[in-house]
Amino acid sequence: xxxxxxxxxxxxxxxxxxxxxxxxxxxxxxxxxxxxxxxxxxxxxxxxxxxxxxxxxxxxxxxxxxxxxxxxxxxxxxxxxxxxxxxxxxxxxxxxxxxxxxxxxxxxxxxxxxxxxxxxxxxxxxxxxxxxxxxxxxxxxxxxxxxxxxxxxxxxxxxxxxxxxxxxxxxxxxxxxxxxxxxxxxxxxxxxxxxxxxxxxxxxxxxxxxxxxxxxxxxxxxxxxxxxxxxxxxxxxxxxxxxxxxxxxxxxxxxxxxxxxxxxxxxxxxxxxxxxxxxxxxxxxxxxxxxxxxxxxxxxxxxxxxxx
Numbered sequence: 209x210x211x212x213x214x215x216x217x218x219x220x221x222x223x224x225x226x227x228x229x230x231x232x233x234x235x236x237x238x239x240x241x242x243x244x245x246x247x248x249x250x251x252x253x254x255x256x257x258x259x260x261x262x263x264x265x266x267x268x269x270x271x272x273x274x275x276x277x278x279x280x281x282x283x284x285x286x287x288x289x290x291x292x293x294x295x296x297x298x299x300x301x302x303x304x305x306x307x308x309x310x311x312x313x314x315x316x317x318x319x320x321x322x323x324x325x326x327x328x329x330x331x332x333x334x335x336x337x338x339x340x341x342x343x344x345x346x347x348x349x350x351x352x353x354x355x356x357x358x359x360x361x362x363x364x365x366x367x368x369x370x371x372x373x374x375x376x377x378x379x380x381x382x383x384x385x386x387x388x389x390x391x392x393x394x395x396x397x398x399x400x401x402x403x404x405x406x407x408x409x410x411x412x413x414x415x416x417x418x419x420x421x422x423x424x425x426x427x428x429x430x431x432x433x434x435x436x437x438x439x440x441x442x443x444x445x446x447x448x449x450x451x452x453x454x455x456x457x458x459x460x461x462x463x464x465x466x467x468x469x470x471x472x473x474x475x476x477x478x479x480x481x482x483x484x485x486x487x488x489x490x491x492x493x494x495x496x497x498x499x500x501x502x503x504x505x506x507x508x509x510x511x512x513x514x515x516x
Contacts, residue, residue, distance in 0.1 A: 211273060211363075211466070214242040224257075227264040239269060240319065244277020245304040246296045254304075258313035271317035272310065273363055274301040302349050308356065315358070320349050322364040322389070324376035328410030339376065347383050359387075363466055366392035368406065368414035370448040381460055388463040391449075393442060396479045397471030402441070405470050414441070443483065443490070450493025458495065465494070 210230070212223045223241045230239050241261060248254045261269050298304045301320065310318065327337035337345075346362065353360040362380065367373045377389055394402060399414065406413040453461040469476035483490050 209238045209240060212239055212241045214244045214247070214275075214277065216247070216277075221260075224260045224264045227261055227269070231265050231268065235268075238271075239265060240271050240273055241269060242273045242275055243304065244275050245298040245301040246277040248296055248298055248304065250297050251307060251309060254309055255313065258309070258315070262314060267314065270314055271319065272315055273319040273321070274304060275321055276301055302352060305349065305352055305356070305358070311357070317359040317361070318353055319361050319363045319390070320346055320353075322346060322362040322376065322380065324364060324367040324372050325411055339379065343376075343379055343383050343385075346380070347385055350385060350387060361388040361390060361463075363390045364392040365409065365411060366394045366468055367411060368394075368402070368445070369412065370445055370452070372412075374449065374452045377456075377462060389461075390464040390466040391462040392466045392468060393446070394468045395471055395476030396441060397475075399441075401470055405468075442479075443487065446483070446490050446494065447487070450490045453495075454493040 212226050214223065227239055227241070230237055243254070258269075298307070304310075305318070323337075323342050324339070325336075326339045327342050329335040329337065350360045350362075362385065364373070364376065367376075373391065377391070380389060394405065397405075403413045467476055467480070
C-alpha cells in the first residue's frame with residue numbers, strides 16, 4: 209500500500225501521473241491518494257479528478273485519505289509568508305463526506321488523520337486544537353462515514369515520543385473508535401532532517417536524553433538534547449512501541465505501521481528488513497516478519513511517499 213500525498217506546491221496532475229506509473233510497473237501496490245478538502249474548488253472539479261484517477265489506475269482506487277489540507281502546513285513558502293489560498297467549496301473534510309461524491313466514483317474506504325499532539329492551526333505549533341477536541345472531531349467523522357456505508361480508518365501523524373503516541377491510540381479506543389489505526393513512523397534519517405520535518409509538520413522535534421543508564425529518543429523539547437547515534441532511530445522507539453503493542457494486543461493496539469521514508473525509501477526498507485530478521489523483541493511485539501511466501505505478515509507495513 210502506498211499513500212500519494214497532495215501538497216500545496218504540487219502540479220495539478222501529479223497524483224494522476226503517479227497512479228499511471230504504479231498501474232504500469234507496480235500494480236501490486238495498492239494506491240491511496242490524498243484529497244485535501246479545503247483545496248477543492250468545486251464538486252465538478254473533484255468529480256473530474258476522481259474520474260482521472262480511476263482512468264489512470266485502471267479503476268484501482270477504492271480508498272482515499274481525506275485531509276483538511278491546510279495550505280500553510282508542510283510548506284516552505286509558509287516560512288516566508290508567501291502562501292496563497294483559493295476558495296474551496298468545502299470548509300472541512302466532513303462537508304466533503306456529506307456531498308457523497310466519493311461513493312459516486314467507486315470509493316468505499318476512507319482514512320482520516322489522527323494527531324497525537326493535537327492539530328496545528330495554519331501549520332503553527334503555537335496555535336493548536338487540543339488532543340481531546342481532535343479525538344472528538346475524528347470520532348464524529350468516522351461515525352458519519354459508517355452511517356453512509358464507508359469503511360474508515362485512522363492514519364496518524366508521526367510523533368517522536370512513544371508515550372504521546374501510545375496514549376493517543378489508547379484515547380481513541382476509550383472514545384469508542386475501534387477501526388484500524390495505521391501508526392505514523394518516520395524511517396531512518398539524520399537528526400537534522402528529522403528536526404526539519406518536525407518543524408514543517410508542526411510536531412515536537414526529537415530530542416536525545418540519557419536517563420536510568422539508557423539512551424532514548426523523546427519528543428519533548430523540554431528535555432536535554434544532544435546529537436544521537438543515527439543507528440538508534442527508529443529502532444529504540446519501535447522497541448518501546450512493540451512492548452506496548454504486546455500488552456494491548458493486535459485488536460486494541462495498532463494494525464499497521466505507516467512509514468514516512470524521509471531519509472530515503474531504500475534506507476527505510478533495509479532497516480525494516482533488518483528489524484524483521486534480527487530483532488526478536490520488535491518482530492514479536494509488532495508482528496513484523498516474513499512467511500514462507502516472503503510476504504510481510506501479521507502487521508501490514510505501508511508507505512507514504514512523495515510523488516514528486
